[in-house]
Every structure is written in structure tokens, then in C-alpha cells.
Amino acid sequence: xxxxxxxxxxxxxxxxxxxxxxxxxxxxxxxxxxxxxxxxxxxxxxxxxxxxxxxxxxxxxxxxxxxxxxxxxxxxxxxxxxxxxxxxxxxxxxxxxxxxxxxxxxxxxxxxxxxxxxxxxxxxxxxxxxxxxxxxxxxxxxxxxxxxxxxxxxxxxxxxxxxxxxxxxxxxxxxxxxxxxxxxxxxxxxxxxxxxxxxxxxxxxxx
Amino acid sequence: xxxxxxxxxxxxxxxxxxxxxxxxxxxxxxxxxxxxxxxxxxxxxxxxxxxxxxxxxxxxxxxxxxxxxxxxxxxxxxxxxxxxxxxxxxxxxxxxxxxxxxxxxxxxxxxxxxxxxxxxxxxxxxxxxxxxxxxxxxxxxxxxxxxxxxxxxxxxxxxxxxxxxxxxxxxxxxxxxxxxxxxxxxxxxxxxxxxxxxxxxxxxxxx
Numbered sequence: 001x002x003x004x005x006x007x008x009x010x011x012x013x014x015x016x017x018x019x020x021x022x023x024x025x026x027x028x029x030x031x032x033x034x035x036x037x038x039x040x041x042x043x044x045x046x047x048x049x050x051x052x053x054x055x056x057x058x059x060x061x062x063x064x065x066x067x068x069x070x071x072x073x074x075x076x077x078x079x080x081x082x083x084x085x086x087x088x089x090x091x092x093x094x095x096x097x098x099x100x101x102x103x104x105x106x107x108x109x110x111x112x113x114x115x116x117x118x119x120x121x122x123x124x125x126x127x128x129x130x131x132x133x134x135x136x137x138x139x140x141x142x143x144x145x146x147x148x149x150x151x152x153x154x155x156x157x158x159x160x161x162x163x164x165x166x167x168x169x170x171x172x173x174x175x176x177x178x179x180x181x182x183x184x185x186x187x188x189x190x191x192x193x194x195x196x197x198x199x200x201x202x203x204x205x206x207x
Numbered sequence: 208x209x210x211x212x213x214x215x216x217x218x219x220x221x222x223x224x225x226x227x228x229x230x231x232x233x234x235x236x237x238x239x240x241x242x243x244x245x246x247x248x249x250x251x252x253x254x255x256x257x258x259x260x261x262x263x264x265x266x267x268x269x270x271x272x273x274x275x276x277x278x279x280x281x282x283x284x285x286x287x288x289x290x291x292x293x294x295x296x297x298x299x300x301x302x303x304x305x306x307x308x309x310x311x312x313x314x315x316x317x318x319x320x321x322x323x324x325x326x327x328x329x330x331x332x333x334x335x336x337x338x339x340x341x342x343x344x345x346x347x348x349x350x351x352x353x354x355x356x357x358x359x360x361x362x363x364x365x366x367x368x369x370x371x372x373x374x375x376x377x378x379x380x381x382x383x384x385x386x387x388x389x390x391x392x393x394x395x396x397x398x399x400x401x402x403x404x405x406x407x408x409x410x411x412x413x414x
Contacts, residue, residue, distance in 0.1 A: 048350060049310060061295065068301035075294030087282030088268065094275035103256060106313060114336075129321075129336040143255060 001026045003069075004046065004054040006033050010105065011066040012053040013173045013207075018070045018166065020204035022077045026055075067097065070166055082166045089161055096160040096167035104174040107137040111181045137183055141192055148191035156191055157198045164199065172199045208233045210276075211253065211261040213240050217312065218273040219260040220380045220414075221373075225277045227411035228371065229284045233262075274304065277373055289373045296368055303367040303374035311381040314344040318388045344390055348399055355398035363398055364405045371406065379406045 003019075005028040006012045019026060031037045031052055038050045047054045047064045055063040055072070063069050074083050084090030113119050114130025148156045159167045175185065175196055185193050199205065210226075212235040213219045226233060238244045238259055245257045254261045254271045262270040262279070270276050281290050291297030320326050321337025355363045366374045382392065382403055392400050406412065 048354065049306070049347075063295075063298050063302055065302045065305040068298045068305060071301050072294055072298035075297065087279055088270075090282065091270050091275045091279035094278050095270055095272045098272040098275060099256070124339060126333060126336045126339065129333045132331060132333065140256075147255065 001058060002056045003028050004031050004043070004052055004056070005029060006031055006038075006052040009033070009052055010109070010173045010177045011051070013176070014066040014166075014169050015053050015055075015069050015073075016207035017169050017173070017204045018073060018082065020207035021080065021082065021164065021169075021202075022073060024073060024077055067101075067166065067170075070169075080163070082164070082169075084161070084165075092160050093165050093167055096165075097170055100159065100167050100170035100174060103140045104137065104171055104178075107133040107140065108174045108177045108181070108183075111137060111183060112177055116181055134181075134183055137178060138186070141185055141189060145185075145189035145192040148195055156195060159195075164202065168199050172196070172205070176200075208265060209263045210235050211238050211250070211259055211263070212236060213238055213245075213259040216240070216259055217316070217380045217384045218258070220383070221273045221376050222260050222262075222276050222280075223414035224376050224380070224411045225280060225289065225373065227414035228287065228289065228376075228409075229280060231280060231284055274308075274373065274377075277376075287370070289371070289376075291368070291372075299367050300372050300374055303372075304377055307366070307374050307377035307381060310347045311344065311378055311385075314340040314347065315381045315385045315388070315390075318344060318390060319384055323388055341388075341390055344385060345393070348392055348396060352392075352396035352399040355402055363402060366402075371409065375406050379403070379412070383407075 003012075003015060003026045005016070007030060016028075031043060033052070037043060038052065044050060046056065046062055049064075051064065053064075053066055053069060055069045057063070063072055071083060074081075082093075084093040110133035111130055113123060114125045114127060114133065119125055155162060158164055159171060178184070185196060187193070210219075210222060210233045212223070214237060223235075238250060240259070244250060245259065251257060253263065253269055256271075258271065260271075260273055260276060262276045264270070270279055278290060281288075289300075291300040317340035318337055320330060321332045321334060321340065326332055362369060365371055366378060385391070392403060394400070
């Protein structure tokens with residue numbers, strides 16, 4: 001297997017953390033997105049929409065999409081369980097994974113693409129939309145801080161299932177990009193801050 | 208069980224189609240979003256981010272997020288399989304589910320929210336962003352039409368796995384909203400048009 005990687009990217013980081021939690025090593029091949037390597041024919045042959053990460057199996061089969069790659073790894077290496085054991089737990093982890101993706105990951109990318117200097121001259125930035133996305137992101141942070149605060153203290157370190165799961169990884173990676181876009185967790189959001197400190201102190205966070 | 212529903216909504220439709228394919232009936236309770244019922248305390252108690260669908264189990268447990276609800280139903284009613292049987296098939300269905308969600312569902316909602324008259328005066332619409340999302344959506348349609356066209360004719364009726372899966376449902380529901388936003392599949396995209404005609408002719412499409 002080989003994992004096509006973008007070190008600074010939100011979605012490749014998800015897979016690297018996931019692999020580290022599983023204790024699985026897969027050779028990485030860096031793709032230089034800043035130099036347009038992901039738009040070159042060799043890469044588009046792997047993933048025609050030009051996005052990372054991409055997992056290439058030994059027989060040449062391609063799996064794109066971070067969560068699809070993680071789910072494949074989970075099937076091959078079931079422990080520690082990161083996607084759920086029972087029907088209800090699996091559904092609740094998926095619920096929080098989607099909330100992390102759609103309510104945090106998407107607005108974070110909208111802030112990044114529409115406000116960050118990296119994209120100036122590369123894509124059409126719509127600043128007004130980027131500002132709306134930033135407000136949305138801050139509202140979602142406030143909501144989640146409140147949700148965590150309603151729980152017993154020992155249940156505040158993980159989004160769901162009282163252990164570290166794919167849902168935590170998705171949110172953690174979104175908030176790292178948020179930080180790079182200068183959208184930091186407000187200081188008075190102590191529960192979300194504590195969660196973030198907890199997940200980012202894991203050894204896998206440096207993967 | 209009870210399913211809180213929004214008849215015209217993209218995500219509740221996914222669950223209704225999924226249930227119809229499974230032959231499972233769950234009582235529906237319509238939530239009047241146009242009248243703000245999803246922002247009322249009774250509903251926010253179920254889903255604090257105010258979105259539909261929401262599944263309420265008999266013991267009061269709540270599952271939000273369309274795909275999480277479908278995955279729960281799949282665990283209780285495994286046949287017909289809609290999420291994958293083997294590790295690879297499961298990963299490939301997730302890959303196409305995410306492509307359908309992120310490359311079609313998200314831009315479709317961006318078109319809807321930023322350009323459709325329904326939202327005038329309800330949210331801040333950024334027309335420039337809506338136009339970009341429409342272009343993005345049309346580019347993705349062209350890409351997918353090409354992908355389907357590369358396959359053998361008998362493999363063009365489904366996105367993945369040569370049977371109707373959750374990935375088809377996600378794309379189908381996105382393109383229904385696109386149509387409501389006057390973004391139709393261009394006539395020269397015969398493969399995508401054929402796929403859409405095929406999935407929408409299923410009995411479940413009327414659910």
C-alpha cells in the first residue's frame with residue numbers, strides 16, 4: 001500500500017492520525033499541491049478530482065476520501081475500535097463524525113479558501129462568504145462548548161462513546177486548520193479548549 | 208421509533224428512500240421549517256443545530272444526521288445491503304458516498320442557500336458565491352458523466368458496487384435539489400442523465 005499525502009492538509013492528517021492510533025505504518029508519498037502536482041495527469045489518474053489523501057493498494061486499486069480510507073484500515077485492523085461496535089454506537093459515532101465534518105470541517109475550509117492569503121490569485125475568493133463562514137464556525141464552537149459542558153466532567157474528553165474515535169479526529173483536524181486561519185477557540189470556551197488540549201496531547205497528534 | 212421529517216428537504220428524502228428500499232416503515236412527523244418549527248425549543252431539544260432528519264428511538268435516544276440514521280437502519284435490517292459487504296466494497300461505497308455528499312450535495316446547498324428566492328430575507332445570501340457553487344456543480348456533473356461513460360454500459364446505472372447503494376441515494380437527492388434550483392443535468396451528459404433516469408424510476412424515489 002501507499003498513501004499519497006499532503007503534510008499540511010486537513011484530510012491527509014486525519015488518516016495519518018488514524019494510522020498512528022492503529023499502530024499501522026504505510027509508506028507516504030508527498031504530493032506538492034502548492035506546485036500543482038495534484039493537477040498533473042499522473043495524479044488525476046489516481047483521483048480525477050485532484051484531492052488528497054489517496055490510498056493505493058498493492059494491486060493498484062484506489063481508495064480516495066479520508067474517512068473511506070480509515071474505514072478500510074479499520075476493517076483490516078479492528079483494534080482499537082474507532083468507528084463503533086454496536087449498531088447504536090456506530091450510528092452515534094457517524095452522527096458526530098458528520099457533525100465534525102459538515103458543521104466544522106466545511107466552514108473551516110470555507111474560511112481557508114475565501115480568506116487565507118495562500119489562495120490569493122489561485123482561486124476566486126469571496127471575502128463576504130468567508131466572513132460568514134467564520135461567524136458560523138464560531139457559533140458552532142460555542143454550541144459544542146455548551147454541549148460538552150452539560151456532560152459529567154469525565155465525559156468531556158471525547159465527542160462520543162467515551163473513547164477517542166474517528167469523530168474526534170475529524171474535529172481535531174478541522175480546528176488545526178481553523179487555528180492556521182486565526183480562528184482560535186475563544187478563551188471562555190473552557191470545555192472545548194479542554195477537549196482540544198486533550199486530543200492534541202495524544203502521541204498520534206504529531207503524525 | 209419516530210422520524211422527524213421535512214418533506215422537501217434533501218437529507219430527510221435520503222432516509223425515506225433508504226427506508227423504502229429496505230421495506231421498513233417508521234412513523235413520520237413533519238417539521239414545518241418554513242414556519243420556524245425547527246428553531247423552537249421543543250425541536251432544538253432533539254437536535255440543537257436545528258437540522259432534519261432526526262430519528263427518535265423508543266427509549267428517547269436521538270440519532271441525527273441522515274447517513275447515521277441509514278447506517279443504524281442497515282444494522283437492524285441488513286438486506287438489501289446498501290453500505291457494503293467486504294472491507295473494499297464498504298470503503299468504495301463510502302468513497303462514492305462522500306463524493307456525492309461533498310462534491311454534489313454541498314455545492315447544491317450552496318446554490319440553494321445563496322441563489323434561491325426561498326432564502327431571501329431569511330439568511331444573508333452571497334450571490335457571487337452561489338454562482339461559483341453553480342459552476343462547481345456543473346464541473347462535477349461533467350466529470351461524473353465522463354466517469355460513467357468510461358465504464359461498460361451495464362455498469363452505468365449505479366455509482367459503485369453494481370447495485371443501488373447509499374451513494375446513489377445521496378447523489379440522487381442532491382440532483383433533485385439542483386433541479387429545483389434550475390441547475391439541470393446538461394442534455395449532452397447522456398451517461399449522467401441515464402443514471403438519473405434509472406435511479407429516479409425506482410419505486411423508492413417517490414418515498
